[in-house]
Each structure stands twice: as C-alpha cells, then as structure tokens.
Amino acid sequence: MQGKPTTIKEIAQILGISVSTVSRALHDHPSIGITTRAKVKKLATELSYEPNQTAIFLQKGKTHTIGVILPELSEAFFSSAISAIEDTAYKKNYTVLLAQSHDDEVKEKQLVEKMKNHRVDGLLVSVGKNTSSYQHFENLKKYNIPVVYFDRIPSIPNIHYVACNMEIGTIEAVSYLLKKGHRTIGMINGPQTMVATGERKEGYIKAMTKNRLKYDPSLIVSCDLTEQGTQKALDELLNNKRKPTAIVTFNDYVALFAIKYAQKLHININKELEFVSYANLPIINYMENIPAASVEQFPYLQGQKATDILMDLLHHQGATGNEPSAFYKVIIESQLVENKK
Amino acid sequence: MQGKPTTIKEIAQILGISVSTVSRALHDHPSIGITTRAKVKKLATELSYEPNQTAIFLQKGKTHTIGVILPELSEAFFSSAISAIEDTAYKKNYTVLLAQSHDDEVKEKQLVEKMKNHRVDGLLVSVGKNTSSYQHFENLKKYNIPVVYFDRIPSIPNIHYVACNMEIGTIEAVSYLLKKGHRTIGMINGPQTMVATGERKEGYIKAMTKNRLKYDPSLIVSCDLTEQGTQKALDELLNNKRKPTAIVTFNDYVALFAIKYAQKLHININKELEFVSYANLPIINYMENIPAASVEQFPYLQGQKATDILMDLLHHQGATGNEPSAFYKVIIESQLVENKK
DNA sequence: AAGTGCCACGCAAACGTTTGCAGTAGCTTA
C-alpha cells in the first residue's frame, strides 16, 4: 500500500498469470480473453497501478518529452511562448523539459547535451543572442532528434523554424502614421547586429517609398535598448533638422523609456509626438501613456506553431530515419494593432 | 556514426572486456586497473559516448528531475519564479519538468498523475486558486515523492512550504503612508476567499492601532481584481464620508487600473492621491505614473528557496523512507520598496 | 611448496516494460 508503486509483475503474481498477459490486457490487446482482461483491469485500478514511464521510455526508446531551450524565462515574450508550448504539448500528451540559456552559448551547449541524455524526442529552441556556432544543434541530427527553432532563429540552411517577419508590421506601422498625417517619422531602432533591426529598417524604407516619400536616413537612429541609450536616441531625433512628429520604437521597453523621457521634456504624448512600438509587454494595456499602436509578434502563436511542427516531425520521422528533404519554414507576419486606451 | 548513440555494451565488445568493467571504468571505480580505465575512457570519448539516462533512471529509480506545477506561466510572478527554479535546479544538476494548471483543479490532478508516472524525484507546486481538495498531492507521500509548495500554499498541516507573508509588508506600507502625513488611508483588497486578502487586512489594522489611530472598516473595500471591479472599488472609496488621500492596492494590476481611472477623474496621482501596491510586475519601473512604493514579494527568492528545500529533502529522505517529523515552513517577509521614478 | 592476500576483472541479476514466437487447450471438420 505504501512505498513502492505497484508493478505489472505484482499484478501477474497475484492473479497467477504472466506479465505479458497483464501487459497485453491493459493495452486491450485482442488476443486476451475478455474475462482475463476484466480481472486484470479490476485489480489494476484497485492497486492504483500506474505504468512506470521510465521503463517504457527505455523499452521504446521514446520519452514523449520535448526539450525547450530559450534565453530568458522571465521575459514576457518567452513566458508567453512557453505557456503556449506547454499547452500544446499537453494536448498531445507530451511533457516539457525546460531550460534557459541566459544567452550564454556555453550553457546552451551544455543544455543540448543534457537534453540529449534525457532522450527528449525533440527540441524547441530560441537561440541565445550571442550564439555564433550552431554545431551543437546540428549534431542532434545524427541522433534523429528533430529541432524546431522559433523567434530567434539561426541563419543556417536546412532547418525547421517559426519566426515573425517584422517587415510587414513595420510597413503597416509607418503607413498607419502616414495616414494619420505624419510626414516626419523617426525610428529608434535596435543594434545593427540584430536581424530584426534590418527588417525594421527595410520596412520603414519600403513604407516611405511606397507612399512616394523620400527616405531620410537621419531619421533612423540606433540604440542599445537601454534607458540611457533610448534617451540619447530620442535627443538625437528631436534635435534633427527635421523634427519627427511620430516615432517607431524597437520594442515596448524602448517605447516606455522614450515616453517617460519625453514627458520629462514636457512633450504631450500622442499629441505633439506619437509613438508606435512592437509588442513585447502585455502590460501595455494597463497603462495611461502608451504607444498609439503596436506591432504584434504573436509569441503564443509562435510557440504553438513551433510545437505543432515538432509534433508532426515526431510522428512522421520514424518511417524515414534520414534527413527530411523538406523543411518547415513558417513565417508569421507581424501585424499592427491599435492599442485601446 | 549516425543513427543510434553508442552504448556501454559496444565499447565493451570492441575492447573485448565486460560491460561491468566499462561501467566501473567510466565511474572511476578503484577496482579497475589504470590502463583499462584509460583505454575505456579514450574509446568512450572517441565514440562520443553519452550514458542513456532513461536506462539509469530505471536502474536507480531516480530521475534527477523535478516537476513544477503552477497556475499560469505567463504571469510575471510565476515566470520569475520558474526562472529561479530552473537556475537553482540546474546548479544541482536537476532538470525541470514543467506544467501549468491554468487554475483548473481537474487539470492539476492530471498533472500530478503525469508527474508521478514520469517518476519525478520531487514536486514544486503553487496551487490553483480554485483548488479545494489537496488529496492528489497528499497521495504522493505514499510514493515518497516530496512536495514543496510555494507562494500559493494549501491550508493543511504537515507540508513543506515557502511563502511570503503580506502582513509585515502591509504594516510597512501603511506606516510609510502615515509617516508621509496621510491620515485617511484606503485599501482596495482582494476577494475574501484568498488568504492574502486576510493578511493584508490584518497588516492594515495592526499598522493603524500601532499608531494609535482607530480602524475604520469602511476604508477597506473588496475587489474581484478586474478593471471594472477596481473602478467600482475606487469610486466607493472616493465617495466615502472620509475620503482617503492614499490607497493601498491588492497588486500592481489593480494599482494600474486604479491609477488609470483616477487620472480619468483628473486626480493628480501621488499628489492628491498616493498609491502603494504589491509588486507583481517588473515593468512598473518603466512607467511614469506608478505607485510611490510597492510591497515586494520576492518571486525569484521564493522559487530559489523552494527548490533548495526540495533538493535538501531529496538528499536526506533516502535514509528514512517514512514521513519526516519536521517540516520546512519558510516565511519570507514581504518588504516595502520605494519605487524610484 | 603450500598458504595468504590483493588486484583486476567477469557473471548475472535487477529495474519494469513490450513483443515476437511458441505452446496448449478445446473445438470443428472431413
């Protein structure tokens, strides 16, 4: 009753039958007599038998577990994504093994090893921003452990990924501001090193040219995403010979820094100076002075899609065993959302 | 090279020795000759051998995995806690199996079963707010799976837990406002059903009586924590015959709702009406109109402590096997933190 | 030369399952 859980062996012993019969009975194998089956099931529930998954894992070579490695669990974007991953995996009866890399490439490598040893069936990864080599992920192919990347994806060929394209959203954002009558639109962009920075810039330029306006490079300034950096960037924009009446910021954090600073400069937010941002923070809806609109990146959806893809891979790889010829490349288009006040 | 990972058996075969020798060699067992040991290790690295954890799990009956069940991964408080849990577990070489209950008691029960079947060594739980029976957790005792509760703890005896006591923090919060000259202090409290609501109320009363002020029950109003509810609560307070000049709110969400509403009523925040809240949101520091101070609940610390306790339990239970006579009851005192602007 | 001790290693069981293959009834069929 107490101590060790019941095993199939014990059930067999009590009933005076063999373990294989018990196993088959519990799985409704057709070759087991109806009466035996009933007896076994009855006793199983009585003893509250639960199969030992670790034994099944060993036997089957599958763990029904997926590993998730992402940079920072406490960031709003990722916590939303992990929530989606867990939800989706749960529905398919998979379990989630979780780890965070803290953007540390060395730790990331260790985590991959750990996941491999735990024999996860597949892996969901958002790579650290400092990660330069992806060999540790590539190695997994040898072991038939599929990897699906999401949001922060490595720039290598032949991978499955889900990502959000910032360009469309940015075009929408700029167009939105143009439609509202703004003609001088600034952008506080991210560091040059990030892919997302390029996408935003491209979107900005496309939106301008599409509306037959000429693109003024001095209206896009880089920023290291800190509060200080944001203030510096805003100063730069406000002192530009063409002073913007609206600004697109790299993300919500930057937007809030900028808004806070602008208020200190006695600028009337959304009157004198309008903001549009990229949604990282759900909290934005609780606040008073917020960007007029945000480019939504759908973290929940990204997590969900990525998990779905992984599930699909897991259920279809068994047959082939070798590298797939086709790769999932899902791009979720970012989308402008007007923030309700 | 490709396909299945190397096993101990293969190494043994190649070297013409037995599996037990290989196993012992890899574990630096003293009874293995230095030369054999070297040979084994060399070949192991050459073949990039990695022990199959599932086999070890089965053999040892331990998985070096801890389960974590909490209500909502995407909430700031919990994402911060899970981050701490993962960090702490990682340091002790444990892995985290994650699941969220969405405050659904039925799902919570299923998750407990799942965790048990996965043979997690221990469990970390923050119970759902609708959970009324704790039998599913109690059952784990039979299987020697220790459970440590944190933050949202069940009101039953003989459990290990880490929680944050709101009373002290509330006393500090009210005292802080009193010291600033406020004499009429309102409180927007949570639903009567929650333990935390009681703690806040107690703290409020104690702070008042300590300062020889009489406690006016009409200054504490309940609230269902929604935006509407908050507005209703604030209206009630503002229309009270003694109109408060400061308000303590149940949490940051409520505070932000209230502040937003107060601004709409053209009330000068932190001049006419000052706010103190309980910290759930890191984002608070990015904002302009925020509560003057917050009662910090230390989610990261709670997660860390809870994990430490679980680790301790895991490393000391093996000897006894039966229920411990002493229980960890760690109370982290909440603490007032002035919010920097 | 026989006894003692130690070192280095192998044997085999065990962990709890699943599953291919055999086997044994009892029954039908010719």
Added chain:
DNA sequence: TAAGCTACTGCAAACGTTTGCGTGGCACTT
C-alpha cells in the same frame, strides 16, 4: 479419429545501466 483451427496465454529476449559477488592470477609470506 486424426488433422486443423481458433482463442488464449506463457516464455524469454530486449532496452542500457548498475552492482553484489565470485574468481582467476599473481606476488608475497613462511
């Protein structure tokens, strides 16, 4: 009445490790 079925059930191997115990050989004592 023997052959052949069908309907059940059992045997044993396998998954990859760990570990108690046994055993061979060698060197050392006396």
